[in-house]
């Protein structure tokens with residue numbers, strides 16, 4: 001936040017609440033580049049303090065809440081927003097309340113919200129119901145709402161686009177990312193447009209957003225009452241930033257499409273096999289990239305940035321269920337060598 005202070009709505013008086021978010025790596029993927037014929041870069045947001053991109057926006061939203069004298073913050077979440085809000089609220093000594101969909105929040109994310117001292121409620125319903133309650137709480141009670149309907153969240157998250165341009169020295173040709181509540185695609189597009197306005201790039205990338213097929217309201221053009229996908233982070237039927245996301249796709253010459261859970265799971269495994277551990281929702285980026293490539297819609301040599309939104313350790317169950325139980329051995333080197341397939 002400090003690095004881009006002059007491009008954020010912060011004054012001298014703003015107390016910056018930071019856990020050193022941002023500055024995440026852009027990793028070159030040899031294998032995905034070879035597979036697609038494009039030049040593929042992975043923006044790995046899992047290295048943020050709470051393991052997801054939410055920290056960029058949360059730093060600013062909590063800083064502004066403190067500046068404006070708030071005592072308590074609330075949010076609805078599929079998991080990551082609550083983990084981030086809980087951590088930054090703890091840092092700022094604010095009270096934090098979160099509402100998550102019952103039984104559909106990854107264990108690691110729930111652990112984060114709880115350990116940082118947030119009060120966690122589970123609603124019998126989806127993220128959309130949780131957000132409805134939080135909006136109404138914000139209207140009727142003196143609590144700050146830190147979902148991405150809070151403009152400071154979007155402002156903070158746009159720094160991801162600044163980092164991409166700073167690192168590459170130009171805009172990518174194509175930008176691929178998952179879409180849930182649609183705040184992040186809105187934020188990246190805003191960031192790229194600000195880079196154009198500042199004369200640092202000539203034009204922004206083509207924006208390609210991906211929803212999960214069972215939770216694809218923007219693609220279908222209608223609210224999904226009961227969204228369903230293994231990518232619980234983007235299990236959302238009525239995105240708050242629906243219109244700005246559509247505008248980003250349209251104005252950039254891009255699209256918002258969907259990928260199936262099967263495609264997402266395959267992309268998740270593929271990424272892990274090249275050393276990058278992400279959560280299921282993040283793998284939607286790579287599922288989308290491969291879909292574009294297979295449809296012949298990715299130009300040879302195009303420079304592509306795929307945002308990997310969250311760390312795989314948040315939902316370890318997926319990694320463990322897909323593997324066999326590691327065998328137990330006694331303290332014996334020869335046995336270990338044999339079991340590991342190491343020849344003399």
Ligand code: F0G
Pocket residue numbers: 052054076077078079080081082148178179180181182183184185233234279281282309310
């Ligand atoms: N990837 C991950 C890992 C997420 O947690 C989210 C959203 C998205 C992608 C989609 O981003 O909503 O800006 O379009 N998670 C929110 C949450 C909804 O509550 O943590 P978006």
